[in-house]
Amino acid sequence: MQGTPRILVKGAGVAGMTAAVTLAKRGGRVTLYDPGGRVGAGASWMAGGMLAPWCEAESAPEDVTAQSVASVDWWAAHVPDVVRAGSLVLAPPRDVGEVARFGRRTSHFQTVDGEQIADLEPDLAGRFHKGLFFAEEGHVDPRKALVALLESLKTMGGQAIFNEADEPDAAGFDWVVDCTGLNVRKALPALRGVRGEMLLLRCPDVALHRPVRMLHPRIPIYIVPRADHVFMVGATMIESENAGGMTVRSITELLNAAWVLHPAFAEAEILEMGTGVRPSFPDNMPRVIQDGRTVYVNGMYRHGFLLSPTRAQEAADIVFGTAG
Known part of the structure; x- marks a missing residue:
């Protein structure tokens, strides 16, 4: 042309x-x-805005990682405030076996102990004794x-x-x-909708420097820090195209995950509850x-x-x- x-x-x-x-x-x-x-x-x-190709390999096809490795660089070149502090994957003591399972499905991480977790996230000192640190990831x-x-x-x-x-x-x-x-x-008749739900919390008593993924055998949750002690907590993945309000179950699971990460989240202010329907192919x-x-x-x-x-x-x- x-x-x-x-x-x-x-x-x-x-x-x-x-x-x-x-x-x-x-x-x-x-x-x-x-x-x-x-x-x-x-x-x-x-969305959470996590630029985490290596973490996503845990449940996504290999092509997702291969085609998204450069995403952190792309976003950093086009928008301000991209944070390159990696991702931290943790599990409460009762589910610590999930950390090893996550590691078997992923790569480009360092296994970290309690002392190293505290170095990365001082506010989590003494709360977790094993995790995975994906240093090459970021968020926006x-x-x-x-x-x-x-x-x-x-x-x-x-x-x-x-x-x-x-x-x-x-x-x-x-x-x-x-x-x-x-x-x-x-x-495009093959499209379907997948519902996701999230919370925005403000918690002045907690500081995080990177996204933290809390593993659970049924529903893994992530907590992403934003400015001014605001945290995005998400997100459920539900095979539904209902874009209505959040369910009690989802709210409870997201809030419980935040509380397990740090008890101070029990006093957090709920700023927003949101749902979205993501377009998806089979x-x-x-x-x-x-x-x-x-x-x-x-x-x-x-x-x-x-x-x-x-x-x-x-x-x-x-x-x-x-x-x-």
């Missing part, structure tokens, strides 16, 4: 924002459209990151349209990159699918922040004619 391609990116979640920025950097004239009132409306706003605040990507897009000459019921006419664009999740199930692997001049980037499952940079690059390769 001659000249600068005009590209409509639909959806302002993590898939849409990474695609929009990647396409603009490649020289596209990008218009971002989302009928919601802001960037990140939907599941991406509820999804809400700040998505807003930063929007500002980057605008700086590169892109435009964003929110709160408009009528989307721009696709006929006015050379390409449409659709990142609208379950809204395109008619075109194998839980995100895909880029071309249909004429429309490119679908979808099925992010729980890997949105890990795999969206890779999928955005795949979409850009199609648009600019460099796909292998």
Whole structure:
């Protein structure tokens, strides 16, 4: 295609924002459209923002790790405040066998004892005697990151349209990159929804420097530190497309996990309870699918922040004619 391609990116979640920025950097004239009132409306706003390819290998296909190892570098190059402090995996004494099981399924970690855990996280001193430390991982605040990507897009000459019921006419664009999740199930019938739930807590009496994964035989929980002693606690994975309020069971499990990590969480302030439905394919692997001049980037499952940079690059390769 001659000249600068005009590209409509639909959806302002993590898939849409990474695609929009990647396409603009490649020289596209990008218009971002989302009928919601802001960037990140939907599941991406509820995400943990963990950039943890090695930890995810515990339950994800090998391709997830292979395709997401560079994600920390991508996010650090595009948004501020990416923290490269690793991930810490722990289990309460009654479930300490889960640590060994997790280690057998993963790599790129150091086994740590109680003293080393205390060095990494002083507030957890004396509470755990065995864990795994994944030093190469990182995390980012999804809400700040998505807003930063929007500002980057605008700086590169892109435009964003929110709160408009009528989307721009696709006929006015050379390409449409659709990142609208379950809204395109008619075109991608294999999609299903997977519900996730999270809490935001404020606890001035606890300081953490990195995400902590609390292992449990049934439901592993992670706790991700954010600014001002705020912690994201999540997230359940439920085969349901019900986006309603949180269940009592989920709230209890998330709060119990936080309390087990540190008793001070019993006095934490609950700032927010949220649910989101993640679009997922049967194998839980995100895909880029071309249909004429429309490119679908979808099925992010729980890997949105890990795999969206890779999928955005795949979409850009199609648009600019460099796909292998």
